[in-house]
Amino acid sequence: MFNNKVGSKTVTSSFAPNSASTVELKPSYNIPIVLVILAIPLLIVQPWIGFVVALFGLFLMFQALTLRLQxxxxxxxxxxxxxxxxxxxxxxxxxxxxxWNGIPILFYFKEIKSIHFLPILFDPKTLKACLEERCPRI
Incomplete structure (x- = not known):
């Protein structure tokens, strides 16, 4: 499903994206959940490492809850x-x-002046479809 912004409201449709519409990606909580679950046994074996992994997982969960990519x-x-x-x-x-196409965890893109690495906190299939349509690889 794709959310197309029309005026001030969001319209949801099941059509494939086109370059004229605005597509908002749905959040994906896969990476944060895996990190928090992984932190549980780490807390027993290596408390500091487990704490850091859990904290990072919770931070990514917060980002997935609050950020929107359009x-x-x-x-x-x-x-x-x-x-x-x-x-x-x-x-x-x-x-x-x-x-890692099988288990997408990291999105990289390079601009003229900078490089960006983002964890995949959004629907990876829609992300890839939008990228292929709007920014074909060079």
């Missing part, structure tokens, strides 16, 4: 609630990649 016709936008916190225009992208 693919518009021209940009990848990151929102916290209704506030736009970062915009990445596709015209500045040089390359992108999703690491």
């Amino acid at each position: 693919f518009s016709a021209t940009d990848l936008d990151i929102y916290r609630g209704e506030k736009l916190i970062r915009r990445f225009p596709y015209q500045e992208w040089q390359n992108w990649r999703i690491f």
Whole structure:
């Protein structure tokens, strides 16, 4: 399902994305949940490492709950609630990649002036479909 922003409301549809619509990715809690579960036995064996892993898992859970990625016709936008916190225009992208296709955990993209690594906290299939449509790999 894809959320297309129309005016001030979000329209949900099951159609494939097109470059003219805005697609909002649904959150995925897979990585945070795995980290928190992994931290439980680590807390017994190595308490400090287990604590750090659990804390990181909870931080990623918070990020998945609060951040929204939207693919518009021209940009990848990151929102916290209704506030736009970062915009990445596709015209500045040089390359992108999703690491470990079987179990996608990391999204990389390179802009003209910077490189970004993001944990996959969003639906990886929709992420890949939007990337392939809006920013074909170089």
